[in-house]
Each structure stands twice: as C-alpha cells, then as structure tokens.
Amino acid sequence: MSRIVVHGLEKSYGDARVLERVNLTAEPGEFLSLVGASGCGKSTFLRILLGQEQQSRGVVVVGDRPIVPEPTPQRGIVFQRYSVFPHLTALQNLLLVEDFRSGGPFGRVFGARRRSARQEAEAMLERVGLTNARDLYPASLSGGMQQRLAIAQTLLGRPQILLLDEPFGALDPGIRFEMHELLTELWAEHGMTVVMVTHDIGEAFKLGTRVLVFDKVRHDPQFPSAYGATITYDLKLDRKNRASPRDVAKVAAMVGTTRLDSAIATTAS
C-alpha cells in the first residue's frame, strides 16, 4: 500500500488558473471525500491523480516515486458515465481485466488462465449481485447495475488507489444507498486508498474518513479566473463517532449547498 503526497500542485488552462497551492498527504487505506462548488477543480484534481491530465506545477507522489503522467493499473477509476465497455457483456467486461493484464499481444488469455479468470469474474459478479446479468450488454443494464459492474471491473484490476468521479451522481437515492453499502464493504475487504469526488455532502461524510473542501481563497473581481481553488478545509473523521451535524453544516455552508437537511439525513443513515 502506498501513501499519496501532493505538493505545491497547480493547474492552469491558458490564463485561467483552476488549482493552486494544493498540498495533501493521504495515508494508505484512507477514504478521502472531495467536495466543493461546481467548477472548483476537484474533478481536475482527480484527473491529475489519474494521469489523464498533467499538472502545470508541483508533484504528485504515490508510494515513493512521482506518478507516471498517464493512467496505469496503479490507480483505478470509476467515472459517473462511460465506465464500462458497451461492446462487451457484463462477464466479458470483467474478463477484459485479465485479458489486458496478462493477455500479451492478443489482448486475450487462453486455456487454464482463461478458466481461472472466468471463475474470478463470476465470483466478482456474484459479489456485486450481477450474476443474472452476466450475459447482458451494458445498454440493457440500469444505471445502478452499470456502476456496480464498473466498480467490480476496477477492483479486479487490484489498484492501490481507487479514484471515484461522482460515481453515484446519476443514480436514484434508493440505489445510491445500496451503492454506499456495497462500496463500504468492498473498501473494508480490499483496504485500498479511495479518493472520491462528490456533489453530495451527506455522501462525503457518510463514506469518507476525511472530507476535503476545495474552494478559492483569493479573489480578483476584475479577473475571476486569476486565482485557483485549493484545499480550504480538511476534516478527519473519527471512525467511532462520525461527523456531527455542526461539521456537516459548516462544510455545506462552504460548498454553498442548499439541501442541508438531506445531507445530514444521509450522513446519519
């Protein structure tokens, strides 16, 4: 397991600065929830951790060396959409992990390796409750089932760090609750570090061991994009006694959410 260290990270698009002076140290096995107003750069931060985008300045270290500036199996990702491969059935989506990992130039494993990969995939399907959907294409799965499949696929890759970009943002509240349960269990089983971007303050407090708020501290009224966001609030949650409503209210005020009641309710659930 490896810790994440981010130091002096800055990201600009041309003149527009999105992130600045971001510093962060995350211990192995932590569950970080990133919250912040829309467009504050928390998703950009996640994409930099993923390697899909490069920082303009600063370093990101995972384990003992800076991350490679492209996505690698070290870091797994679940997006809100387009998270599974639409041309493969549920089972094939999971088999693809082993095919990519050790399939060589054909991108496919054969024989005994394929049989064991299949067993592993079937077990994982059962774990996330998709056994009945094994031969369906993602287009015929519901949003919740697709996200369960995406999480299962990512976990089969055994990443050291699991990145989640608003993974449950498009789901109904009931389904979202089930997904919270599943994710909490899987996190406990696998013990990897999780970094989750979410809009839902309640979700951030309920799942995370640490809530990070992204916001701008400096403002230039003449040129709003002159300064970027940074981590303005870093709240470590105690596993025993979870966040108090006061903490939730404080973060909600920072992010500017209007649905405080539902956030507190989600946290308590």
Add this chain to the structure above:
Amino acid sequence: MQAVSEADAGAARPSRRRPRVRLRLINATISRGGALLLGALPFATVAAAYLIASAQRLAINPSDKLLPSPAQMWSAFFDLATVPDKRSGDLILWADTYASLVRLFAGVGVATLVALSLGVAIGFVPRVRAFLLPFVTVVCVIPPLALLPILFIALGLGETAKITLIAVGVAPVMVRDIANRVMELPPELVAKAQTLGGDSWTMVLRLVLPQVMPRLITCVRLALGPAWLFLIAAEAIASTEGLGYRIFLVRRYLSMDVILPYVGWITLLAVTTDWLLVRLSHVISPWAHPVQGK
C-alpha cells in the same frame, strides 16, 4: 342528487369512437400496413407511368425502341442470361456481373482495409494524426474521376486501373470517417482501459476495433454508391466486359430493352449488398443494435 349523478354519468360515458385529436404532423404515427402501402406507392407510380407511356408509344410504332414493353425487356434480359454469346460462348449477363462484382469488391475491399488501418492509426495515435491527417484531408477533395486518365496512363487499361480508381475514389472519405469515429471514443473509456493495463496495441484490438466496427460497416454501405459510379465510369471507358461496359456498348443501338433491365439488375445487386452488410453488422456488433422494446 341521485338524478344528477346519473345524468353526469350519462354525459361522461365515453363515446364509442375514439376522440379525434389532431396531433402534430411529427407525432402522427402510421400503422405497419399503412407504412407498407405508402412505401409501395412511389414504386407503383413510376411503374404505372412507364407502362402507360410505353403502351402509347408502341401503339403508334410497334418497332419503337425507346420505351420497350416489359415482355420485350424480359426476353432480352433472359437471352443475355441463358443464351451463350455467339462470339465468346459466354453467358453475357453472368460474365458481366462476375467481372463487375470482382472489380467492385476488390476496390471497396482494399479501401476498407486502408480505411480501417489508417483511420484507426490517425484517430488513436497523435503522432500519426499530425503526420497524415492534413494529407488525407487534401486527398479527399481531389475528384477521383479526374484521376482516371492518370490511372489509365500509369497502370494501363487492365483491371488494376479500375480497381485502383474505386479504391482511390472511396478510401479517403472512409479514412476520415473512421478517424473521426475513433477520436469520438469517450476519453473515459480510453482512460479506463489504461487503468486496466491496456497498452496502445491491445487497446486497438479490444477497444477501438470493436467500437468502430459498426461505423466501418456503415462506411462501406455509404461508399458502395460512389464505388458503383466509379466502376461504371471505368468500364464505360476501357473494358471488354462488365455491367457498365454492356450498358454503354448497347447504347449505340438504342437498346433500351437491355439497358433498363441492366439498371434494374445493378439496383438489385446494390440493394442486396446493402442488406447483407446490415445483417453482418447485427452479427458482428450485436451491442450496437439493441432490440427495440421487449
């Protein structure tokens, strides 16, 4: 109270006829039978117009050649299909069809392979894109028929020139289309494939090729129209057999009784090819053709 409610019930009883609601034109659907009928109407209209005009001309002059009767056309077509040619001993229709289809499929086949390999490379690899996309974009706007004399001069009048014309004519547009489709792949999928350990090559095999396959087949379907055009143009100019050659040959004798069935035969071949390609797409990429409803 009782009386009133009974009266209400009477007034509210639904009438047997469905209420006539005028829907917007774009929302008014049509039954299956109605759709078939409407679809058949243009065919029937053209056929009827031809039959009437043909009958009128033949009534005035029975040896008129411009609008032959169906019987005349059938007998000419049947002869070409069953009676060996006096000079060569070939069954002309089948020899023509074979020669044309070999050229057509060779040309389109080459174009498809080029489009798939170049299109994927341009769409997926930034360096190849920088290297080749400007060139392909320029080549796309050269009118292929203007190249025909060059091809005949450079490659001779044989099969190579005709196949090359078809390939050169349709490939550039296909390359661009496939490259565009690859560039439209959601970046999320490409990122995800990399987090699962895919390298550039295995991602081509397991992600890009399957994803562009439906598009490639659509491309081929669209390319077949221009391909027939180039085929017939090339055959008209320099050939000794082929569907296009035959049409332009018998034009000298005003043999509409051969030209019209040949045009119909070409249409039938084109429609069949198109239908087969649609079926192929369903077989290869079932995920891209979800069943509507249950």
